[in-house]
Amino acid sequence: MGSPKEDITLIDEKGRRLDGRLPNELRPIKIMAGVLNRADGSAYVEWGNNKILAAVYGPREVHPRHLQNPQKAIVQCRYNMAAFSVQDRKRPGPDRRSIEISKILSEALESVVLVERFPRTTIDVYLEVLQADAGTRCAALTAASVALADAGIPMKDLIPACAVGKVGGRVVLDLFKEEDNYGEADLPIAIIPRTKELVLLQMDGHLTVEEFKEGLKMAYEACEKIYELQKQALLEKYTKRKDDLLDKETVEKFLERTEIPSEKTELEGGEGGGEEEIEAEEIVEEEEEVPEGEEVEEVPETELLEIGEEFMEE
């Protein structure tokens, strides 16, 4: 947190912020799954002016060997900022900040990945910040869980993340750079939407308990929105964007045989448990038509989410 500056008005009389947003408004977010070729899974997130790539490798052998855990897989996240991602060139390589972020992101991801299934292995998540405009750890984590799902790694749920902060005496959602620099507090969080548990929670700055509660509520609501975008990104890769992945003929056959519901309504209806199950079955049916191995891997995702629930009840 930077020091508050008197001479900058971060919120005008109408309650608009410097970039024209309302206090509880997110920046525009775009999420794409499966953007890299070599990685087992990948995702790209554009979040305001943040541009972040996530790649997943694994489960694979752990190096050095002594890090391996005979009971479960380890999740190793590497958050890295490109030298050109910020105004003043950043010295390449890990600094204390990125080591800390890597650690907390690894821990957040470990809480949703079914690590018990892959003992003695590592799941490596590489997060590259190509362009930074505050809130990179949240954007990176949002991308990371999409990339993990894209890699077919069984998980309890995706993890949407978002920050709230205090700017000009008001609690606002999703700070961008100027607000981050001159604001009074920053509170990044990430949740498991199915259980509402917090898996990432940091804070610095100055907040009263009331402001904290208000901010947390705001961030929860935003996370739910981001969660929908994450699911949409995955659905998109395995339905609409088929033509990028398979040859035309297969795609046409596939499209003829399956009715693809418009994702929008499909997703909005996904709130209740019953409806969600129907949605899941439909996806399973669709996927069965596809001969590619990669897609078959994706099918278990919804099943695995159920397994995940059982697992958590234990």
Add this chain to the structure above:
Amino acid sequence: MFYNVISELTRQYVYKLAESGKRRDGRVLDQFRDITVQTGVIGTAEGSARVRLGKTEIVVGIKMQPGEPYPDSPDQGVMTTNLELIPMASPYIEPGPPGAEAIEMARVIDRGIRESGTIPLSDLVITPGEKVWVLFIDIHVLDYDGNLFDAGTIGVIKALENTVVPAKDYEVGEENFPLKIRNIPISTTFVKLGKVIAVDPTAEEESVATSRLTITTDLNGDLRAMQKGIGGGFTLEEVETCIEKSIRFGKQLRSLLWEKPEDVVTPEEG
């Protein structure tokens, strides 16, 4: 990884005890270990403190020297916090540069001190734009039995309170003078043992914990820093309960360690 290697039996036992509200060292869940603090223990440091929290023991040393401000903040001094997990402190710590654990702890402690304005960086200016004090906070862990976050924060505040600015020694002032502290942040760390939450974890409890939460509160009972660690998650209700407890523990610890906490701090001018 420097956490203790612990058998599955011990893990289950710790969880089971915790569920009945007990802990291996005889404490209840909402109980800190005994704290003793000694200040001025290192003659060569500008300020120092030795803290014992149960079997955890740390020494905090403050060094100050004149230096240049950062170009983007000409009217602010410089403060850095470093934590050394040295191999003497535990059989599971290996020598080498600070690992992710040590860096995380140092940064969380730093955040609490910095964000509460304990030492406003503007207090560290000698000549604006040219010369400022560079304040080094070094936390040395001598004996590791968990919860360095809380022991560290207390140690740093006590050491800062006891710091004498070496103005005369460096010929930037007439006399050496005591450093003013403007706030007393206190951090409290909670861990989840199975389904229950306990405060001030030992090394063993940290090793079997499924999740961890550190909350730093200031004299007003406002929040200044927070950090969730280890895998696992906290529900909203759990976080709110922890905040409530953190404010309460903060008050208790402050009055335990300072006779009149309000009198120790100097309000900021202007």
